Every structure is written in structure tokens, then in C-alpha cells.
Amino acid sequence: MMKRTISGMTGTGSLAHNRRDFIAENVNQNRVYLNICYRDENLKDVYKELFDESVERYNVGKRNDRKITNYYDKIQHGKQEKLFYEVIFQIGNNKDMAAGTPEGDLAVKVLDEYMQDFQRRNPTLWVFCCYLHQDEATPHLHIDFVPYVTGWKGKGMDTRVSLKQALKSLGFQGGAKHDTELNQWINHEKEVLAEIMERHEIEWEQKGTHEEHLDVYNFKKKERAKEVKELEQKIENLTADVEATESDIKALNQEKADAEKARDQVRESKKQADKELKHMEKQRNQLQPIINSIDKELKNSGQIKLVLPEVGARLHTAIKRLNLCSLR
CATH class of the missing domain: 3.30.930.30 (BirA Bifunctional Protein; domain 2)
Structure with a gap:
């Protein structure tokens, strides 16, 4: 054999x-x-x-x-x-x-x-x-x-x-x-x-x-090279794990930043809305005497005769703002 x-x-x-x-x-x-x-x-x-x-x-x-x-x-x-x-x-x-x-x-x-x-x-x-x-x-x-x-x-x-x-x-x-x-x-x-x-x-x-076919020295040298390669592979695996973790952290930080940005935008919108509301309330207070005067005229004569164009325009604007305030 x-x-x-x-x-x-x-x-x-x-x-x-x-x-x-x-x-x-x-x-x-x-x-x-x-x-x-x-x-x-x-x-x-x-x-x-x-x-x-x-x-x-x-x-x-x-x-x-x-x-x-x-x-x-x-x-x-x-x-x-x-x-x-x-x-x-x-x-x-x-x-x-x-x-x-x-x-x-x-x-x-x-x-x-x-x-x-x-x-x-x-x-x-x-x-x-x-x-x-x-x-x-x-x-x-x-x-x-x-x-x-x-x-x-x-x-x-x-x-x-x-x-x-x-x-x-x-x-x-x-x-x-x-x-x-x-x-x-x-x-x-x-x-x-x-x-x-x-x-x-x-x-x-x-x-x-x-x-x-390799002599002893070359064989041992090649075995050491294999060991180094195995260690390099382990390092690469660990590096990949670290990179994956860093990627997750980066994604979470981005999510946090996006959430904070959205929160700031909401706060700014609320602040702007409050400002506009105060302005409208101020306009309403300014118009209140005119509204009261109109109510009084309506009760006394049942109608309003607009003589001056300026008065008619003023009344039209006042009623429009009044309606806006009421809707607000």
C-alpha cells in the first residue's frame, strides 16, 4: 500500500x-x-x-x-x-x-x-x-x-x-x-x-x-504570521463593534439635537402667539369706546347714519378687528 x-x-x-x-x-x-x-x-x-x-x-x-x-x-x-x-x-x-x-x-x-x-x-x-x-x-x-x-x-x-x-x-x-x-x-x-x-x-x-517542504525556521515564521493575522482579525472585530457603538451614539445625539430644535421652535411660536394676542387685546381696548358709542346710537335711534367717509371707514375697521378678537 x-x-x-x-x-x-x-x-x-x-x-x-x-x-x-x-x-x-x-x-x-x-x-x-x-x-x-x-x-x-x-x-x-x-x-x-x-x-x-x-x-x-x-x-x-x-x-x-x-x-x-x-x-x-x-x-x-x-x-x-x-x-x-x-x-x-x-x-x-x-x-x-x-x-x-x-x-x-x-x-x-x-x-x-x-x-x-x-x-x-x-x-x-x-x-x-x-x-x-x-x-x-x-x-x-x-x-x-x-x-x-x-x-x-x-x-x-x-x-x-x-x-x-x-x-x-x-x-x-x-x-x-x-x-x-x-x-x-x-x-x-x-x-x-x-x-x-x-x-x-x-x-x-x-x-x-x-x-x-518548508524548513523549520520558515515554518515557525509562518505560524507566527498566522498568529499575528488572528490577532489583527480580533482587533478589527473590536474596532467594528466600537464603530457601531459610536454610530449609535451619533444617531442618538442627532435625535436629541432635533428634539431640542423642535422644542425651541414650539417655544418661539408660543412666544410670538402671546405677543400677537397682547397686541390684539390692546387694539380691542382702543376700539371699545367706539363700540360702546355705536351701541348707544343703536339703542337711541335704531340706525346709524354715516355722514363722513372717515367715520364709515373707521367703523368698518373697528367691526373687523372686533370679530378677530372674538374669534381669538
Whole structure:
């Protein structure tokens, strides 16, 4: 029984490279046609299918400035999650499982069998792009997926992007420093791949890491870089939380300022109304002698004969102001 290593690692997620929209120097153009495409969906369409209903539920009752208009854009420009993740799996290397050799063809067969059951085994990792490349030195799989969680009870949407929660729902709780949910899951997938290899009479040669080609110094250096990246991610998450809190405080301060402005406007309107009322009352008092005189004339003669135009105009104005005062 032959022995072969298993490499399982996160990739950069270059979809154009995976699809061969461009040909890199390490690609054998004569073998491109041998590549296997398992799935190739538009990522924005996937986001609509997965999250649009959750977005609608989240937006109910929210202020316009807090509604989510495009979840794809929100994740793309956010700092807490990535739009998607990529993992790469490979059996052996270019010396013992080279593409185009009988051993390489066997690797393709094993990887193909492994991929057939991947989505059923990982229902919370929506695979939207997956290619098995046979046009490079060693056959390998690129699996690009959107990790998501449903029925979320915490802050935000009830269906949302979350690598941590997606893997937790698959049973990977995370542990010590390097024993994250992602590392646990990759190691589990290696074990699944190893079982398929064994059925094809290939034993898993475990060397502790798929980076056996690195010397000790470079390997430790890379591990430190991973630790730094994890710390940077934690800082980014905390920064995002702080920014969200500051945004809420800013919105509350704006609401307070708007309320105070409205209160001042009401006070000013009341002050102006009181001023106008006092002015009208003063005019009414000035007109009262004329009104009394008219009443007296009406009682004495039953009618009023207006001789002078000035008196008629004065009476007309007086009656009009009297009516205004009465309505006030």
C-alpha cells in the first residue's frame, strides 16, 4: 500500500484563476480541458438566494439609516466577515502524485469521490464555485463557499454570514490557540479524505503539517504570521463593534439635537402667539369706546347714519378687528 500526504489549507479565493479566465505561468494549457467544474454560480445571486428574505425581516421597523439595502455590499466593505472562503485539498505532491501520471490519475479519482459528498456533509457551507485542476503540477481541489447560520438569535439578521457559527453548527466548537473551528474542520475533512484514500489502497502519511517542504525556521515564521493575522482579525472585530457603538451614539445625539430644535421652535411660536394676542387685546381696548358709542346710537335711534367717509371707514375697521378678537 502506497503512502501519501494530505494537504488541506485555506486559499486566496481567486475565482478568475480557478475558472481559468487567465492562464498563469504554472498552468499547462494543453491540460486545461481536463479540469473538472463541479459548481460555478454567481456569488451575488447566491447572496440574494441565501439572505434576501432575512434582510427583509431585519429591516421591518428599522429607521432608513439603519436598514440594510444590499447585504453583499455590507459584507464586502465590512471588517467582521469575508464574502466567501476557500479551501484547497491535495494528495501527495508533484514528485509522487504528479498530474498526467497513473498516480496523479488515481489522485483525481480520490478527490472526485471526496467532492461528491462534500455539500451533503457540510450543509452550512454553500459551495458556489469548485474546480478540480489537472493542469498544474499536482491535481488538487479548489472549494469556494459561503458559510452561513440560520435561526440566529443574537444581534443582526437571523440568517447571516458567519464562518465561526457555520462550523459550530457542524460540531466544531474550537479550543486552544491553534485549535480553531476552521482548523478542526480541515483536520476532520482530511480524515474523510484519508478514508477514501484507504479504499483505494493509499495510506495517509501524516507529517504533522502539509507544509513539509518548508524548513523549520520558515515554518515557525509562518505560524507566527498566522498568529499575528488572528490577532489583527480580533482587533478589527473590536474596532467594528466600537464603530457601531459610536454610530449609535451619533444617531442618538442627532435625535436629541432635533428634539431640542423642535422644542425651541414650539417655544418661539408660543412666544410670538402671546405677543400677537397682547397686541390684539390692546387694539380691542382702543376700539371699545367706539363700540360702546355705536351701541348707544343703536339703542337711541335704531340706525346709524354715516355722514363722513372717515367715520364709515373707521367703523368698518373697528367691526373687523372686533370679530378677530372674538374669534381669538
